[in-house]
Amino acid sequence: MRDVAIIGAGMIPFGRRDEDSLMDMLAYASLKALDDAGLGDKSVDAVYVANMGAGILQHQTSIASSLVDRLSLLPAAADVVENGPASGGSAVKNGLLAVASGYYDLVLVVGGEKMREVTGWRATDFVATMTHPQAEYPYGITLPGMGGMFTRLYMEKYGVTREHLLAVSLKNQEMGALNPYAHVEMTLDREGIFDSPHAVVNNPLAADPLHLYDLCPVSDGAAALVLCPLELAKKMAKVPVLIAGFGQATDTHTLQEREDPTDLKAVTLAARQAFEMARLKPGDIDVAELHDAFTILEIAESEHVGFFKKGEGGKAAAAGKTRFGGQIPINVSGGLKARGHPVGATGVAQIVDIVFQLRHELPGNRQVKNARYGLTVNFGGFGNNVTAFVLKRVEP
Amino acid sequence: MKKEIAITAYKCKQCGRIHYPFHDRCLDCKGRLFEPIKPQGNARLLAYTAIYNLPWGFDQRFLILGVAEFENKVKAMGQIKADSIDSLKTGMVLRPSWEPVRVQAGEDVYGLKFEPIP
């Protein structure tokens, strides 16, 4: 197996992008990554497109074939990778394996989703199609609803409080406001969404006990990476970022069939595999992007990957340990909560953000000093399919 | 024909684990032979939420949903009949019923509902 590095990274601002089609967004992000890699008019061997919903939302299929045509990357191999909200992580895995095996040298991975094309209740229904078609979906359950049930169980078992959730929300929104690619560009004030009498209006219940500002927004967006063997990467202009570790694991489709529904086994296993492959420990990580589709998930994942003991993640967030400048900065990009969550794009965007961190390219108010190692967790379904990556800066 | 959500659970003939929904192989022992069983008796509430942003197809302000465990250990999701989520508590006993849970293509779809026993 060859070592695989990232030599190009790019994304477009997430948000509501009425003027762009899904294909426009995928093309723009791809060109940014190709340019970042300094590939100019060169082609690539293969393209992996992460997307969950073009067939449902845009009534369009085979979008990878369409994208290579638009980008004039013919005759590159091209595939769509669909793994729900973990499609991005899965597409990067496909790129990693293809280059590591020696089959391809230059691979483009791009993830994108256009969710604001449909009404909110259609988008909610689209995301809910990943729940069990018999045992869950017909009852009207949504992903925030799964998050609400999980949150109450976590609160009952570990004593997580609304204050803990609020700390994640405020932190990520504050960091997102500094990120030009983020969907949500305003900071939140604690008074308006928690303390004041108006908080019930500004921040109503969304999926009890989760409130509106515990949830990520519904976004359009795309992000892309270029992968190649490490040896080739060392000859390129940018500082290479090594994909030092990867892991992926699955769990039961329904929460009710898990022995302990607060135990996100797939997160633990995916992270453990990634750390073992990288020969690193959670304590070695300088910066992490976790899948905070709901604030509770950032807290639960921070425990399951090993940053904190079970039951300590909420307190750690409230104590500022996961802030920029803290013990382990989590979601310095703003996370899904503020960067946004165009489902197919997210897993790729998390890695793009870590690449920017490890190349030391960000402005001082977001750059983690001397960052060498990063972690990403991309969470599919309700934890039934999870990918994790450990990334490493390769010193020039 | 009445549209119904399949609510048969499956008990592994080899190790006894109860599955709902259906699996082709037992989650514990990989056995492939199951005895179909129906949920029986009342149910204990394991997890619940009220959702306010409903998916397409639901015309109401909010919906209370939960997962409950029947007396014969079958666990299943259902809608909860309660005016407010504040009247619910994890571990409380609920009475199940079989009622329309949504409308699809103009027809009622029958499924599980749970109601707190006063």
Ligand SMILES: [Zn+2]
């Ligand atoms: Zn068995």
